[in-house]
Amino acid sequence: MLGLAKGLSYTLKNLTRKKVTYDYPNEPLPLPDRFRGIQKFYPEKCIVCNQCVTICPTDCIQLTGKKHPDPSKKGKIIDTYDINFEICILCDLCTEVCPTEAIVMTNQFELAEYSRDHLFKNLEWLDENDENIRKVNKV
Amino acid sequence: MTEDATKNEPSPNQPKLNQIVSAIESHVGQDALIDHYINKLSKDVPTIVANPNTYYSIAKLLRYDEQLNFAYLSELHGTDFETHMEIYVHLHSFNMNQSVALKVKLDRAAPVIPSLVPLWPGANWPECEAYDLLGIDFREHPDLKRILLGDDWKGYPLRKDYQPYDVEV
């Protein structure tokens, strides 16, 4: 009986403690800067080096480049950039290898959709996704 | 790897390897082992390569010999090396405070080997896994079954020539 009484006293002590629950979704969750949510893409920064495609462990990124419209400039610019969010595992490797930080993480993690088709994120979507962008991307 | 071991300075585990090898040679036979060396890449673990037909007797000796007494089977798995199949068994002896890697090379076309379950019951599921993924037949195994993939699976996925039939996921 002693054990039960001790346990009950612990329970009673906890009654007066501060609440630790979050009022989500009424209030957004506080997340640290490093949190990994869906990516933000800056088309103007991309140099079409293809490194993010190579490193992706699930092959969920596809991109195509085109010649620079200004003939005096060398190199390529991005044409299409798609991430298939059905299989992206948010491992952060694409942002790690990107030399120009054209692709970075955001804090956006609410990704539930009614249709699988909506999980296919294209360049426009990723470009417009500019809330809570991660500030520090490289150590 | 055999050259490496002789080229560089001897490993601190060399005496233990010698002890194990001499015990095997005196109890099982002079030609029981195909090869033995210190694996410098793997934290200097003594590695012995058994003949398929002496594999079980060597394992039995390692298990029950009073000095050696490798009572703990830490890991068992198979690998398809295309030229042959290989079983890798990592054993540990609390007596000697030493691990040993026991390997055996099998014919790839018909990989058959005695089961270690009578010596270490803990080899049961790992052997099932090797059977399931590589098609290695463990003789005398009490319940050899496709433990991970299910009974109706065709082929052995960890073989290098495996063709996945379900291309779309």
Next chain:
Amino acid sequence: MLRTEEMLLNVGPQHPSTHGVFRLVIKIDGEIIKEATPVIGYLHRGTEKLAENLQYTQIIPYTDRLDYLAAMTNNYVLCHAVETMMAIEVPDRAEYLRVIAMELGRVASHLVWWGTYLLDIGATSPFLYAFREREMIVNLLTELSGARLTFNYMRVGGVKWDAPEGWIEKVAEFVPYMREQLAGYHELVTGNEIFVNRVKGVGIYTKEEALQYSLSGANLRCTGVKWDLRKNEPYSIYDRFTFDVPTREEGDAFSRYHCRMEEIEESLKILEQAVVQFPEGPILAKVPKIIKVPKGEAFVRIESPRGEIGCYIASEGKKEPYRLKFRRPSFYNLQILPKLLEGENMANLITILGAIDIVLGEVDG
């Protein structure tokens, strides 16, 4: 005349007490289990096959998904295997960050076990207390790595991120807080007569049986084998800390409970020392951009919260492993279950299964 008939019963594959997709086909005669056959593989994702076509850095996120309650140790075992083969010296600061992350993970993992185990055997509130404290650890690890469970934090030769500002202090503050809570847990549960009656003397096995069945972790230590790879085969920087390896002699579910609870305390001791010793310096060794492991093979093993986790790499000198194999402790630990369940009462099934502490992601690979 009373007549009993044998009955076949499926527990799972979806049942809260199996903690994932695990099925147990049991033959029962009245309340007594005659035979139990575990059926696994529902969560098999073929990590080892996938790894054969991936570079070493790309495999790290896959290891997160094996033992998802303590992903840091999985990250570590892969990196450790590659580092051992390539003979990479990991900078001190990186090793400290790894150890702190791993030990936090160990505490979190044991807390989940503690909470869910008691939930399984009928006590609801410990679960809430355990998750209250675990949430703090998860927040700490999110701050460090950017994810709550699938950290992808370690890299070959070091870690991805340095500790954010003030993080080490937060860990230092967490240690005494957790100690205080742990004392509360003992007050709430350990002395509780109902709980003790449920677990004491249940699921007993001997030292010899534990070794025969290749059990590891608390499942082995509860029989009196003082075996912890952090102490017996020191890897990383574990030889720099003083801590004990808690053992028990009884080999029942209650002794496993004690071992795990004391392991939390030992992990806190390590954390306490690590934050004091925490050095300055780089967090990543000089490694080539494309990691190519020398030709050969290696097997390394370390101590995860569930036992001995190992990683075998056979390499052909390419940027992908030729064969990658994980020794998954839950897979080995679960083997003894049919033997333990035979002749037991139905009500003890959950007590015994829960005390083994399995994670199905790891059992199925």
